[in-house]
Amino acid sequence: MADTVTRSSTTTPGLLASLDPLLREWLPRQRWFAGKGRPVTGFTLVAATELLPTGSRLGLYHLLVRAHQPPTLGAPAQPGDCYQLLIGVREALPPRLAPALIGHVAEGPLAGGTVYDALYDLRPAEVLLEALRSRARIGGLRFDRDPDREIRSGLVPRMVTSEQSNSSVVYGDTFILKLLRRVVPGVNPDLELPLALAREGCPRVPAPTAWMHADLAGESYVLGVLQPFVQGAADGWELALRELAKGEDFVGEARALGRATAEVHTALARALPTVTLGQAQLQPMVDGMVERLDAAAQAVPALRPYVPGLHSAFAALADLGTEGQAWTAQRIHGDLHLGQCLRAPSGQWSLIDFEGEPARPLAERRMPQPAVRDVAGMLRSFDYAAHSADPPAPGWAEACRAAYCSGYADVSGVDPRTDPVLLRAYETDKAVYEVVYEARHRPDWLAVPLSAIRRLASPDQS
Structure with a gap:
């Protein structure tokens, strides 16, 4: 040495x-x-x-x-x-x-x-x-x-x-x-x-x-x-856009990426403490989601028509907590999307950049959270990629979302879609974050998270 x-x-x-x-x-x-x-x-x-x-x-x-x-x-x-x-x-x-x-x-x-x-x-x-x-x-x-x-x-x-x-x-x-x-x-x-x-x-x-x-x-x-340095690795975002440009699907890669995410979550749950989220722990988490939504609506007027429907996503989660449902929370990536993933020439996927969302306080980024939060981030990323395609690729994001969740279930034994209320709440929270980010930094992209906001605010959203 x-x-x-x-x-x-x-x-x-x-x-x-x-x-x-x-x-x-x-x-x-x-x-x-x-x-x-x-x-x-x-x-x-x-x-x-x-x-x-x-x-x-x-x-x-x-x-x-x-x-x-x-x-x-x-x-x-x-x-x-x-x-x-x-x-x-x-x-x-x-x-x-x-x-x-x-x-x-x-x-x-x-x-x-x-x-x-x-x-x-x-x-x-x-x-x-x-x-x-x-x-x-x-x-x-x-x-x-x-x-x-x-x-x-x-x-x-x-x-x-x-x-x-x-x-x-x-x-x-x-x-x-x-x-x-x-x-x-x-x-x-x-x-x-x-x-x-x-x-x-x-x-x-x-x-x-x-x-x-x-x-x-x-x-x-x-x-x-x-x-x-993973030599010759392809950034997940760039790889997805290349496949979209060629008219190819991304289902196989999405499934493999779901498996990789579940492997990381499983290892983190072994390495660091996990906690149980009951109503007492859940309510502050829901309150934070509501506060972020209300603050975002003040900052971005285009969000305001959807606020009542978005509130329902968080209220539904709070109701489950009141009824006695509990979830396991653990350390997670915290800002997972296609750009945080690398595929080596061998086909192996790696996850990088565990800083979390830099705008959030460090103590919050280090808190144990449901693993579904990372899943929601990746599902939003597939949506972003699909909206970046020219011409648009109908059904591409939906197929990737399904394959990713299936791959995740292959390793973890739990399909994130079997907890739709929790998944919707985290997707909504992520989309609200995206609205504020795009309004501040990339106004031309604001339509992408707003399209998800419209879906997530719908009363029949499951």
């Missing part, structure tokens, strides 16, 4: 002040910025770490900054989201780094320099991998790895440029490093659950090789996870 490398870190006084005007323009444009639609009014520096020695031709700073924004209408004031930034500084950017540009610093300690998102650059990406390989300690940053897993040096990095809610770097088709952008203190399920599944020997989730975190003022922030 490599010895742990420890070195102190210094940062330039006034660093954040010199970056402030540039970050106010650049940060809200990033796909992973959570506060869309509200201006950034300022920043607070949570931590700053210089990753290369002072005087290097390339400046490299790891920043955790809290972005302050005015609260949404009617919401209480919040402290602001904390973001992880890797800032590079050069005299000028070569053309290959043009997409990474943040701006030119006019004053302060970096005056005259050009700052950019350093994850696009080879050298900064190599610095991160070497820190993980050597289990480095740099200031408040901690880089750790599984001692039984080797990380070779010299792997060439490349930034993943597809749309993501975080950022990823692939190293030589061997590893992929996911850098969390919006970070919160505490145990992050994106590391916690894959580690638990690795201990169970579950082959459906790539086992973490290394991870980075920050220890600040008695709190720990998970910042990134390095996992094996």
